[in-house]
Amino acid sequence: MNAEEFTYVKKKIRELTQFDLDNYGHNQMIRRLDGYIMRFKVQNVAQYFNLVKHDKNELEKLKKFLTINVSEFFRDAAQFRLLQDEILPPLLQNNLGLNIWSAGCSNGAEAYSVAMLLDRQSPYRKHRILATDIDQAIVNHAAAGGPYGAAEVRNVPKQLLEKYFTKDGGNFRVIERIRNKVNFGLHDLTRDPFEDNFDLIICRNVVIYFSTETKKILRKKFLDSLKVHGILFIGATETMLDAKDNGFQRLSACFYRKKSGMPEKSQEPVVSGRGIK
Numbered sequence: 001m002n003a004e005e006f007t008y009v010k011k012k013i014r015e016l017t018q019f020d021l022d023n024y025g026h027n028q029m030i031r032r033l034d035g036y037i038m039r040f041k042v043q044n045v046a047q048y049f050n051l052v053k054h055d056k057n058e059l060e061k062l063k064k065f066l067t068i069n070v071s072e073f074f075r076d077a078a079q080f081r082l083l084q085d086e087i088l089p090p091l092l093q094n095n096l097g098l099n100i101w102s103a104g105c106s107n108g109a110e111a112y113s114v115a116m117l118l119d120r121q122s123p124y125r126k127h128r129i130l131a132t133d134i135d136q137a138i139v140n141h142a143a144a145g146g147p148y149g150a151a152e153v154r155n156v157p158k159q160l161l162e163k164y165f166t167k168d169g170g171n172f173r174v175i176e177r178i179r180n181k182v183n184f185g186l187h188d189l190t191r192d193p194f195e196d197n198f199d200l201i202i203c204r205n206v207v208i209y210f211s212t213e214t215k216k217i218l219r220k221k222f223l224d225s226l227k228v229h230g231i232l233f234i235g236a237t238e239t240m241l242d243a244k245d246n247g248f249q250r251l252s253a254c255f256y257r258k259k260s261g262m263p264e265k266s267q268e269p270v271v272s273g274r275g276i277k
């Protein structure tokens with residue numbers, strides 16, 4: 001796809017899905033879209049969009065393709081062990097109830113994993129776990145607590161699987177008590193305002209798809225949204241080499257703590273948008 005075609009594709013995708021491809025890494029996106037559209041054996045990209053425009057099913061598939069919403073419980077088990085053993089205990093020592101945000105939560109597996117850890121580590125305290133994504137269909141699936149396939153629960157220890165899930169045919173569903181601990185909502189990281197005052201923000205395997213410029217803006221917004229000493233938990237394949245220049249102290253490859261001396265609230269005007277429901 002050449003530059004002119006990509007401009008057309010961006011415009012069409014914005015019209016049909018409200019997805020703004022300008023925020024995502026272009027080269028990677030062009031490569032993926034080329035492969036995707038080619039499967040339809042169309043003469044040109046305009047023909048593909050003509051087809052999608054009249055086919056709700058194909059439009060849903062396109063959205064699914066763009067959002068790459070795969071996730072699983074305790075994804076990168078070693079990082080969740082670190083969260084349990086090293087990150088949550090000091091946070092729990094300093095706060096009665098934690099304010100947590102799973103941003104780009106996909107099917108909710110990540111947010112529920114944290115809810116399960118907290119249920120074991122501080123069973124009598126009330127925490128707030130907000131989990132948001134740009135994709136309404138996946139948010140609905142998350143809020144329903146599944147069902148999740150065997151691959152999505154493969155990292156869940158046996159006792160947790162028995163305690164926190166019910167069997168649904170060959171699949172698994174999160175029990176209501178854990179479902180009630182997470183509030184799901186629609187939120188576009190590139191358009192909607194961010195809340196502040198979080199003790200922990202989990203944003204994993206989302207920012208990697210964004211352009212360098214958007215990544216920079218988001219890191220700053222995450223910093224502003226955290227309390228001083230709050231933690232940003234990123235994906236295992238992501239890095240924040242310049243953490244210390246950006247107000248973070250690197251605790252390990254995936255955990256970054258907001259340094260003291262950084263403002264608690266955003267100094268920038270809040271971007272207009274739909275807000276978190």
Ligand SMILES: C[S@@+](CC[C@H](N)C(=O)[O-])C[C@H]1O[C@@H](n2cnc3c(N)ncnc32)[C@H](O)[C@@H]1O
Binds near residue numbers: 068069075107204205
């Ligand atoms: C690969 S999944 C990551 C899910 C989970 N955080 C994890 O690591 O397992 C990426 C998610 O980011 C969401 N996403 C993509 N662009 C987004 C945006 N602009 N705002 C919010 N979520 C977005 C997608 O819908 C998808 O569910």
